[in-house]
Amino acid sequence: MAERLASSSKLFQRGAGLVKLIETADGFSTLDLNVHDVVNHAHQVCRPVVKKIVRGEVVVEAVTLPDRVARLYLNRHDAWGVPHLDGICRAPILANDGSIRVARGYDKDTRFWCTGIELPSIPERPSRKQAEAA
Known part of the structure; x- marks a missing residue:
């Protein structure tokens, strides 16, 4: 997931935080990302799945990225892989x-x-x- 998020042209590291570049009526601005933003953005670039065994068959089921994973991602400053802004x-x-x-x-x-x-x-x-x- 981190690689997919890093490939976005709108995510940047600003100081110690992760921000998203947004277009406003006045031009551009940045928005500090929170857990919910990471979940939403992750769903734009990839779709988390879980594999389950149902009646002996492997079934892949789409899921929402868990908040815990988004929080872990936000705390991995060294692994964001996004450009500094x-x-x-x-x-x-x-x-x-x-x-x-x-x-x-x-x-x-x-x-x-x-x-x-x-x-x-x-x-x-x-x-x-x-x-x-x-």
Whole structure:
């Protein structure tokens, strides 16, 4: 289950917690996951089953992920396997080398979720007047 949850593009580690990236009217935000969220999200990416023997036959039966398993998962900080999220960015990023970065979605280098970023047109060699105006 942990591998399936880690493959989600919406789950991240933020500090010591597990969060889900959600879209809001204002853009994006994060929601701390609780036991019920883990159960619901697990059911989106996999379906827990139990195997039973009924009249000598092995029968596979779909079940709800037990809360105990979800709590154990939430406490396995070292086993989440999800990317770290340091924040949500809505503007171009000035890199250490002076270049301007524009990313969409998760940017591994900055560990930001980038959204709604439009790079302004920048001349290759701006004049002094253009630089002052900017």
